[in-house]
Amino acid sequence: MRKPIIEVNGLGKCYRLGQIGMTSLRESINRSWRKFTGRTLPGDENKSAQEFWAVRDISFKVERGEVIGIIGRNGAGKSTLLKLLSRITDPTVGEARLRGRVASLLEVGTGFHPELTAKENIYLNGAILGMTRAEVTRKLDEIVDFAGVEKFLDTPVKRFSSGMYVRLAFAVAAHLEPEILIVDEVLAVGDADFQKKALGKMSEVSTQIGRTVLFVSHQMSAISKICKRTLLFSEGRIKADGQTEDVINLYLGNEEENGNSIFHAKIPDVTKKPMVIKSCAVTDNSGNPASIIRSSEQIKLLTKIRCLDFIPGSCMAYCLVDRHLRRVFLKFIKIESPVTKELETEFTIRPNLLVPGSYTWSVAIVIPNVRLIDGHENICRFTIRDDGTDLINPESEDYGCVILSQSDYTHSQINC
Amino acid sequence: MTPQPEIIIRPHRDWWQIDWAEIFRYRDLLLIFVWRDFIAKYKQTILGPAWFVIQPILTTIVFNVIFSRVAKIPTDGLPPTLFYMAGLLTWNYFANVFSANANTFTNQAQVFSKVYFPRLIVPFSITISNLLAFSLQLATFFCFWAWFRFFTPAGDQIVLGWNVLLFPLVIVQTGIAGLGVALIFSALNAKYRDLAFLLSFITQSWMYATPVIYALSRIPENWRWLANLNPLTQPVEATKLLLLGTGTINPLDYAQSVIITLLLFAIGLSMFHRAERTFVDTV
Structure with a gap:
């Protein structure tokens, strides 16, 4: 042999x-x-x-x-x-x-x-x-x-x-x-x-x-x-x-444990906060918690909220931070007056928008520019894995945060 | 394709285990490197190869003015121009080999960190390709030599005998000495980058320690042993003896110079070999 x-x-x-x-x-x-x-x-x-x-x-x-x-x-x-x-x-x-x-x-x-x-x-x-x-x-x-x-x-x-x-x-x-x-x-x-x-x-x-x-x-x-x-x-x-x-x-x-893409807040039994975030989870298309999301998939963030006393004008604040601690975006979305005490929000980002890499969320309930009601920073770490973007070797080049697709830009060239 | 021996990769190859057979297998690479140096030098500027000629002529003029006219240092009874040119011929080859190879690791870092070939190929090829500059300078020298020999009254003192056939051996020794010193320097320089600043100072002082602008005969007999510790002393004197007919050479001193040269070369090889094993980790 x-x-x-x-x-x-x-x-x-x-x-x-x-x-x-x-x-x-x-x-x-x-x-x-x-x-x-x-x-x-x-x-x-x-x-x-x-x-x-x-x-x-x-x-x-x-x-x-x-x-x-x-x-x-x-x-x-x-x-x-x-x-x-x-x-x-x-x-x-x-x-x-x-x-x-x-x-x-x-x-x-x-x-x-x-x-x-x-x-x-x-x-x-x-x-x-x-x-x-x-x-x-x-x-x-x-x-x-x-x-x-x-x-x-x-x-x-x-x-x-x-x-x-x-x-x-x-x-x-x-x-x-x-x-x-x-x-x-x-x-x-x-x-x-x-x-x-x-x-x-x-x-x-x-x-x-x-x-x-x-x-x-x-x-x-x-x-x-x-x-x-x-x-x-x-x-x-x-x-x-x-x-x-x-x-x-x-x-x-399962390269990383799925555990850290889910966040459970430790809520004291007696809280003065009128609205609290109970948990956040990054999930894949089918709603299962996942820490690895393929770049061709939607990214979903599920947030559970307990609302003891609804405050008019309050918003969900979603902030995404990339691995270089750069803020990718901050989005305020108005919370509609709830009927029940428990509510759930689902925030979805379209596929192929974010550059592959790892990200963390910061989620809060706020009255913009006035008051922070409840919030958590750097939670739900997840990774976007490249499965067919046009980026070349995204793990070693810093492509920033956002992938521009054809419809996002125009480019012209003039021969002088 | 010829069958290859098994390649064994393990830590701590000892310094004497330089794989000469492998270097021989890479001989085509050696030749191509030499050829690349020729072509690249030739292509870069129109003046490129001309510089090899102009530079020693300018140096000779400066030496003529300063050391011959002003300082009045005797030149063994030879026309100062030829005396300096002959000394510079051998000295420049040494100095060029030395300075071109002294930064081997830092210059080649890009290539060394991406592809394997026996690292010694690089300094070997540079030592050979510097013979181009040397031959151009030799040709220039013989133009001047002919003029002084046949058209000046001092010409009768200039003797060119059959022993000039030994001259290539002198050059081989000079090349090995330059290579040896450069290997030592480049190994040190791979670790201590600030040594590079010393390079031109070392080369310059070394020239004054070598009988280029003066003759060995000017050094008192009881101090010659010191001058002869410099492996370049005898080759430079030998150049003057072989090409011009006057020089202070004795066989024992020359043997010593050869031994020191080989010693430097062996030390250089071992230090270079040590440095090449893990140099890439420090880039």
Whole structure:
């Protein structure tokens, strides 16, 4: 039986937080001088004590020809794992064995030189990625064809549009012939057509030529299209390893406890407040509490109110705050005079309005600009998960809070 | 495709385990880097390659005025222009290799954090591509050499013998010395970024510690051992001896210079290797 092509055993990478970033020589000398004289500052010891394990206890095996997806939130350790496997940095503990030629694609166009022509850059980039000159020569026509830059072969790439640049860079990478291909999020470049083409190339590489691929992405659609097996990373460890569909559902479904999307107010038995908020809950379309809402779904906030003494002119105040603590909006909605003592409000936001990310609510009963009757801040944390917005890699780019759809704006261009 | 040995990734590779076979496998990358440096330099400006010629000529003029006319430092009986140019030839190659490689990690951070290849390829290729500037300067030197040899009365003192064939070896040694020092410096610089400010100061003082503007024969015999601790002293003297026929060389001192050069290179390799393992974590 053949040995697995990738074997990872207890791999871990630890960063010492105090040492991250550059040290100046002065700092270093100061520290050793203080150590020498015995007068350590409180900071000195802490610096060496703070450890952060970016990945820990990672073990898995990959058989030849498998295509493995790797998913997880930002900071879960996916990229660190790829860096370790691509030998960009050394692990702190553990071992990995790769039985075959490795090419990693953590970025497209690494090492492109703006002054060189497209053709020259193909050779340069190919060599950086591990191809020999003969291999590049053999593949040159294919690469040029894939990138669609035949006419510009002798143009310096500094004159290229960013789209052409990216196409060329991806084309080189796509024609590597390694036994193991490590890809990080590079499909998140170029226009939709090119992304489709790139994805097609990726699955062709894996299915027809039988390469082993490790593929990190935030785009679940891409993962489920080309990977049979997926690893889910969470806080530096592998949380799940199995069929892609199961793992993605696990990731999107109950990644966070549902509990904190529901808020129950602690109401004293005797309250002087005439109107109180009893509870708030973020729910999905069907009314079940959920902390993960897909971006294509409505976001609902159910609020239960006890109204002992209705105050005319009172309003519900709904305020949404994003993860950067920015206020997305504040909306006052008049409360109609209730018939019963218990009432329930439902506030719904249309799908595809908010940028994927996590948000919290602040809910209050107020008389605008006059009086706060009852209110709670930072409750009902929920996350909007991207399932088909046109944003590219929303977890690492700050797209603000609101997605502008076609009907929200106009844009004109004038040729002068 | 040739079968590849198994790649084992584990912590703490020791410094002597530099994978030379792997560097050899990446020889195409080395050549392409060298070629890129040539092309990029050539393309950037029209004056690009001309600078390699103009700059040492200007330096020679300045040296002529200051050290020869004003300070009246003797030049071993040779025409000062040739004396300075010969010294600068070898010295400049060393200094260029040193300063071009001294910031390897910081200059290459972008690439190093995205793709793996044996990191030593970069300084190796820069050391080789600096031979372009060197050859242009050598050609310039021989123009001046021919003029002084055949059209000035001082020409008879200038001797060019068969031993000039040893000159390439001197240059190889100079390149290795420059590379060794640069590897040490870049490893330190990867950790202590403020060292970069020292670079031009180090290079400048080092030049004055090397017999470029003066002859080794001007240093009293009992102090020469100190001058010879500088691995560049003998190569620069040798350049003058081989190209002009006058220089203070003795085999023992030269052997010492070679040993110091190799020592610096070994230290540089090990420090560079240590730094490359985790440099990316500190970017």
